[in-house]
Amino acid sequence: MSAARPAAPPGPEGEDKDKGGVRAALGGLTTRGRSFLAAGVAAAACAYVLGQSDLLRVGLLLASLPLICVAVLYRTRYRVAASRRLSPSRVPAGAEARVHLRMDNVSRMPTGLLMLQDHVPYVLGPRPRFVLDRVEAGGRREVSYRVRSDLRGRYPLGPLQLRLSDPFGMCELTRSFSAFDTLTVIPRTEVLPAVRLAGEASGYGDGRQRTLALAGDDDIIPRAYRYGDDLRRVHWRSTARYGELMVRREEQPQRARCTVLLDTRRIAYQGAGPDSAFEWAVSSAASALVHLMERGFAVRLLTDTGSSVPGAGADGFAGSHESVDSAGLMLDTLAVVDHSDGAGLSRAIDALRGGDGGGDEGLLVAFFGDLDEEQAALAARMRQRSGAAVAFVLDAGTWVTGGAVTGAVDERLRQLREAGWTALPVRPGTALTDLWQQAGRERTQAPGGTNGFSGGWS
Known part of the structure; x- marks a missing residue:
């Protein structure tokens, strides 16, 4: 909300500005006001020549009326x-x-x-x-x-x-x-279905695996009993050792991570407007971000430039206690994201390597534009830094011509799948909801259940 305060009367330092305002106010006279002023001056001149005092009064009245209106409006504004x-x-x-x-x-x-x-x-x-x-x-x-x-x-x-x-x-x-x-x-967002893959997710979501928070040695040692603790949590061996009731510490959930990668390279997309391939990718990335955060994931937004959303956290991931603010920050970033002039995905790989997730950055959801053989090889290497990887590949040319997916795109999809990606082509007019469900089915039906990933995503 914005407000404008009324201006204070001009002081001695603003006399020149006040004079300019008076001249501007006189310049605001309408055709009627100028006519009245001219008629009054003419009547006053005729009265002086003819010696008619009554005509002089009429002239002064005609000339003063527009001047009075100017003075009143000048103060009122x-x-x-x-x-x-x-x-x-x-x-x-x-x-x-x-x-x-x-x-x-x-x-x-x-x-x-x-x-x-x-x-x-x-x-x-x-x-x-x-x-x-x-x-x-x-x-x-x-x-x-x-x-x-x-x-x-x-x-x-x-x-x-x-x-x-x-x-x-x-x-x-x-x-x-x-x-x-x-x-x-x-960007527009779609409500995505909750898709649970085989295996248990080490974090929030449909699949839950609770692990002890290993923040230090003190967290492993049972603590003293407190009034209200469940007696089923009493650790009898420690109780016998210390001579007082000791209880096991509450187990802490480990938050699952997810990185949403948006390819913004200018050479990877064709066309413009709300129905273009690039706008589909941006809206789909926003939908994935909102959905995954609602499912309890710690999410970060990454682009091909290697930059993530500032302020999302020390490691770039949105914390659970700041999920609402972080989601708004990411959506604000996607509201103004534009094409990058970069030609490759190398900086995105460097950003993934620089993570402090201990070698596994969790789920990776990527939205790619056109990929040549070199960029497809770089994208395949990203799989090494993620537990599971899902790619939506857009053939920008089909979004302009409306044709079928070309053989080059099929080759890129095969290259990504061999590296462990769940890769899907995106055709014009395809809803992300359908692709999301299809990705879930393909990962569930893959050999080993999850393509070598022991986790799940929702």
């Missing part, structure tokens, strides 16, 4: 405050957000006709305009409008322009407020 509120400030692509505008008259005089105009980018819709009747002293008016974008990104709203007019239509003045807000349009 600095006694009107505006504020803007977004509801919500983060929306998925294609969804609507409502912008609420509020005008407050903080002066002791009522205003004349008010015309509001808020500046919005053209992708959010037409520029909103409102006409408000006079606002009484100390009164307020509230209006709202809707914005919507099919393209993700961050869009500034504002500044708000206010045009004041006097009741006689003699003068119109415009005031621009400096405050603005930002609307974040995040």
Whole structure:
């Protein structure tokens, strides 16, 4: 929410600026106001030549009326405050957000006709305009409008322009407020089904394997009994040794990890717009992130540039106690992610090697664009740093022509599968939900149950 405070009366240091404001106010005279002023001056000149005092009074009246209107509006425009509120400030692509505008008259005089105009980018819709009747002293008016974008990104709203007019239509003045807000349009996300593969996951999710937290020697030794502890947890051998009731420590769940890799190389995609292959990859990565975090995974977002979302954690993974903030941070990053100028995936491999996960970074879900033979070999090497790996490979050319998957893509898929990936081709118009279920079935039916992975993913 942004607000604009009423300007204070100009001081001695702002006399030049005040004079410029007066000249601008005189420049706001309408055709009617200029006509009245010219008629008054002409009447006063004729009265002086003809010696008619009554005509002089009429001329002064005609000339003073627009000047009085200018003076009143000039003071009034600095006694009107505006504020803007977004509801919500983060929306998925294609969804609507409502912008609420509020005008407050903080002066002791009522205003004349008010015309509001808020500046919005053209992708959010037409520029909103409102006409408000006079606002009484100390009164307020509230209006709202809707914005919507099919393209993700961050869009500034504002500044708000206010045009004041006097009741006689003699003068119109415009005031621009400096405050603005930002609307974040995040990628569309799909609700993915809970897919459980063979084996037990060493962490949260459908498959659970609880392990003791090995934070130190003290964690292995049973602790003293406390009032309310379950007697079934009493460790009798330690009780006999120490001469007092000792209980086993509660087992701690080990949080499963997952890395979502998004290929953003410019040469890997063709076309543009909300239905392009790159936008599908971005939206699918967002869907996977949200789904996996809801299933209890510690997730990080990684791109081909080797950079992960800043602030997700010391190791780049989103912590459980910060899942909501981390999810919002990742979605904000995906809202503005663009093509990279890199030609390879080597920096992503270096980022995976640099992890401190003890050699196993858990599940790896990757969204690749076009892969040549060299990049497919690099992607195959990523499998060495993950317990399980699932790849969605887009043939960007088919997204432009609408044809079938080419033989080159089939060769890349075979190369990834031989390295242990569960690799699936992505055709135009395919829903991630269907591919997600298909990946689950293929990993379950693979030799050994999980392609050599002893864990599971949901």
